[in-house]
Amino acid sequence: MATLEIRDLHVKAKEESREILKGVNLKMSTGEIHAIMGPNGTGKSTLSESIMGNPNYEILQGDILIDGQSIIDLPVDQRARAGLFLAMQYPAEIPGITNAEFIRAAINSRRPEDDQMPIPEFLQKLDQTLQTLDMTQEMADRYLNEGFSGGEKKRNEILQLMMIAPKFAILDEIDSGLDIDALKVVSRGVNEMRGPQFGSLIITHYQRLLNYIQPDVVHVMMGGKIVKSGGAELAVKLEDEGYAGLRDELGLDVKLVDEE
Amino acid sequence: MTSKIQEYADIAEYAQQMQEPEWFTQLRVAARQKIPELVLPDFQKIKYRTWPINLKQELSVKHSQTADLNLETRQGNFVQVGPQLVQAKLPAEWAEKGVVVCDWPTALKEHPELVQKYFMTKATKPTENRLNAEHVANLTSGLLIYIPKNVILQAPLTTYFYQDAREKQDYVHHLLLIADENSEVSYLENTGTVGTSETTANIIEEVIACQNSKIKFASVDRLGQHTTTYLNRRGYLENDARVDWSMGMMNDGDIVGDFDSELVGTASHAEVKVVAISTGEQVQGIDTRVTNYGQHSLGNILQHGVILARSSLIFNGIGHIVHGAHGAEAQQESRVLMLSTKARGDANPILLIDDNDVIAGHAASVGRVDEQKMYYLMSRGIDKKTAERLVIRGFLGPVLSALPSKEVQQILADMIERKLVNGQNDE
Numbered sequence: 001m002a003t004l005e006i007r008d009l010h011v012k013a014k015e016e017s018r019e020i021l022k023g024v025n026l027k028m029s030t031g032e033i034h035a036i037m038g039p040n041g042t043g044k045s046t047l048s049e050s051i052m053g054n055p056n057y058e059i060l061q062g063d064i065l066i067d068g069q070s071i072i073d074l075p076v077d078q079r080a081r082a083g084l085f086l087a088m089q090y091p092a093e094i095p096g097i098t099n100a101e102f103i104r105a106a107i108n109s110r111r112p113e114d115d116q117m118p119i120p121e122f123l124q125k126l127d128q129t130l131q132t133l134d135m136t137q138e139m140a141d142r143y144l145n146e147g148f149s150g151g152e153k154k155r156n157e158i159l160q161l162m163m164i165a166p167k168f169a170i171l172d173e174i175d176s177g178l179d180i181d182a183l184k185v186v187s188r189g190v191n192e193m194r195g196p197q198f199g200s201l202i203i204t205h206y207q208r209l210l211n212y213i214q215p216d217v218v219h220v221m222m223g224g225k226i227v228k229s230g231g232a233e234l235a236v237k238l239e240d241e242g243y244a245g246l247r248d249e250l251g252l253d254v255k256l257v258d259e260e
Numbered sequence: 261m262t263s264k265i266q267e268y269a270d271i272a273e274y275a276q277q278m279q280e281p282e283w284f285t286q287l288r289v290a291a292r293q294k295i296p297e298l299v300l301p302d303f304q305k306i307k308y309r310t311w312p313i314n315l316k317q318e319l320s321v322k323h324s325q326t327a328d329l330n331l332e333t334r335q336g337n338f339v340q341v342g343p344q345l346v347q348a349k350l351p352a353e354w355a356e357k358g359v360v361v362c363d364w365p366t367a368l369k370e371h372p373e374l375v376q377k378y379f380m381t382k383a384t385k386p387t388e389n390r391l392n393a394e395h396v397a398n399l400t401s402g403l404l405i406y407i408p409k410n411v412i413l414q415a416p417l418t419t420y421f422y423q424d425a426r427e428k429q430d431y432v433h434h435l436l437l438i439a440d441e442n443s444e445v446s447y448l449e450n451t452g453t454v455g456t457s458e459t460t461a462n463i464i465e466e467v468i469a470c471q472n473s474k475i476k477f478a479s480v481d482r483l484g485q486h487t488t489t490y491l492n493r494r495g496y497l498e499n500d501a502r503v504d505w506s507m508g509m510m511n512d513g514d515i516v517g518d519f520d521s522e523l524v525g526t527a528s529h530a531e532v533k534v535v536a537i538s539t540g541e542q543v544q545g546i547d548t549r550v551t552n553y554g555q556h557s558l559g560n561i562l563q564h565g566v567i568l569a570r571s572s573l574i575f576n577g578i579g580h581i582v583h584g585a586h587g588a589e590a591q592q593e594s595r596v597l598m599l600s601t602k603a604r605g606d607a608n609p610i611l612l613i614d615d616n617d618v619i620a621g622h623a624a625s626v627g628r629v630d631e632q633k634m635y636y637l638m639s640r641g642i643d644k645k646t647a648e649r650l651v652i653r654g655f656l657g658p659v660l661s662a663l664p665s666k667e668v669q670q671i672l673a674d675m676i677e678r679k680l681v682n683g684q685n686d687e
Contacts, residue, residue: 052639076638077638088636088639092633092635092636092637094650094651095657143654
């Protein structure tokens with residue numbers, strides 16, 4: 001069992017002075033699926049990017065640990081090899097390298113030089129995973145995300161996730177821009193990963209995704225902090241009452257971005 | 261006239277030792293005499309005047325030891341080390357068709373009519389600039405390649421030219437490639453350096469595409485770190501002729517490349533593709549020009565380059581349409597990607613249009629590696645250097661994928677990878 005722990009994390013964007021995360025605490029283990037819900041502009045994406053190590057964000061205070069080891073001084077690639085994966089909201093398009101080549105390079109970056117994944121084994125795994133996600137072989141042969149639709153990019157993130165099989169996968173609004181069929185496919189992929197070796201932190205606005213991927217723990221973020229944690233029923237409650245309802249119930253002084 | 265030759269003792273002695281035909285020796289002398297009044301060619305934004313680019317040594321007969329060399333020549337047809345031809349495999353089938361490939365002394369003795377007709381008479385001139393004149397006066401190595409009328413070579417013709425820098429000596433090399441009417445040839449050239457002495461190379465390559473001929477000219481240039489080079493490649497295109505240039509500038513030393521296509525013939529067509537990688541402290545200045553003289557002639561330039569460490573790369577793209585070239589078209593795209601804050605790059609588009617009924621366009625950019633792309637690649641566990649190489653591969657992709665030969669694509673892709681890995685280790 002591996003653990004991911006976030007301790008009193010304070011973060012700001014490089015270009016700005018305003019603190020976005022104001023002391024986030026969270027601990028999870030492999031075998032668990034946690035969901036983070038919250039209104040727009042509350043720092044959910046900042047949290048996921050900070051965990052991954054996006055250079056556009058600066059950690060002011062606190063720590064992020066995998067299995068008790070701090071990773072905040074590690075560059076992005078080392079964090080990835082330590083077991084983290086971030087399915088991004090806006091994956092980059094990289095011409096010149098095919099999806100399949102890229103995924104193989106990513107897998108092999110985790111393995112010693114003299115034990116690279118044999119090509120037949122790779123192709124077999126790729127083929128199976130493509131099928132699970134209703135993707136064609138052609139998508140594996142195309143340049144990485146180049147010319148992919150929004151939905152194709154999201155599927156492609158899950159394809160990479162399944163192929164790389166990280167310890168912890170953060171899914172940053174994987175449901176945005178997906179139609180219901182694509183949402184089911186993406187959920188199928190994540191559910192297939194479920195098991196004692198895998199943990200996931202799912203960031204979403206809506207409860208809908210959580211109908212397909214049942215979370216063990218739901219956290220609600222507002223104003224740069226986790227303000228409430230609970231079971232799957234918390235998501236349902238939010239869907240019914242909205243974020244403003246919870247805020248008022250908790251007596252928080254937080255302005256919701258989209259509030260009139 | 262002979263007395264004049266005697267005024268230049270080195271030329272006279274060389275001519276005698278090589279038993280060079282007098283008409284050619286006269287060309288040398290005429291060029292040598294002109295040197296003092298000629299100036300270096302001018303290339304915008306390429307500052308090379310302080311380089312040791314002028315030839316300094318007297319003309320002399322050179323022999324290169326080749327026995328102990330372990331050269332990477334794959335299946336080259338012709339391999340030359342300095343002036344020495346160390347491999348000459350002209351397929352019998354080609355020889356029967358009248359294809360000629362021979363070294364320079366042989367060309368002068370056995371094919372004077374070809375040399376007299378085409379040697380620096382059409383594509384460029386001995387007196388065009390000082391470096392050209394120095395070239396003619398001191399030329400010692402090179403090849404003549406002649407593809408007769410209506411001959412179509414199915415397989416590529418491959419050459420390897422090694423500059424011998426095991427001792428300090430000038431390298432003066434000339435290629436004269438002539439594709440006669442209706443012929444077709446795919447030519448792949450590899451240049452390189454053996455040895456590490458500080459040397460000067462002066463290379464002129466003329467590509468003559470006679471009426472309705474098709475030439476694919478591909479080169480992988482890997483001259484050494486201590487070699488300072490003037491590399492002048494010129495295409496001369498007659499009616500309906502086509503030349504596809506694919507050049508990989510993978511040199512390690514300072515170089516000024518002048519790649520020009522003279523679109524003389526009606527409906528002649530040149531495609532010029534250049535990929536360049538600069539590393540270490542080197543400067544690569546590349547001046548690529550297409551000049552449309554012929555009506556309905558078409559010249560396209562596509563050049564992408566990458567700059568690492570403290571090196572420089574300058575791309576000039578010149579589209580020149582002369583008056584009377586109705587219906588001509590000149591397009592160009594030059595892009596430079598800088599990987600370090602100390603790198604210097606320039607992409608400089610120049611359009612010179614002297615006719616109204618034409619189409620011309622340009623695109624140019626100088627940029628840095630996209631941080632979001634790097635972040636994305638690295639977030640999958642790929643280390644920074646590998647991620648950089650992947651982004652570079654994507655950046656060079658549009659040029660590589662446009663090369664007409666899959667084989668050349670692969671060779672260049674391998675060379676790029678190698679030069680990048682070396683360049684990154686150098687940072």
